[in-house]
Amino acid sequence: MECRSGCAACCIVISISSPIPGMPSGKPAGVPCVQLDEQLRCKLFGKPERPAVCSALQPSAEMCGSSAEEARAILAEWERLTRP
Numbered sequence: 001m002e003c004r005s006g007c008a009a010c011c012i013v014i015s016i017s018s019p020i021p022g023m024p025s026g027k028p029a030g031v032p033c034v035q036l037d038e039q040l041r042c043k044l045f046g047k048p049e050r051p052a053v054c055s056a057l058q059p060s061a062e063m064c065g066s067s068a069e070e071a072r073a074i075l076a077e078w079e080r081l082t083r084p
Helices: 052-056 068-082
Strands: none
Touching: none
């Protein structure tokens, strides 16, 4: 499965605890990553400075659902269930 163009659910909905260029303390849940461009694409995609957690996260039907809205809902629920 490939990422859905213009979705960016994983770059907005989930929290990321590792440093991101421009976000040295990571990213809180619900906050768009500063590395998203105007078309909601990652400006670091394929670059070595992209955080390992981002590179390791692979799209799947279970995570992405059938639409960007469904992906956001799924990831929001996962974020809620794994909150410390």
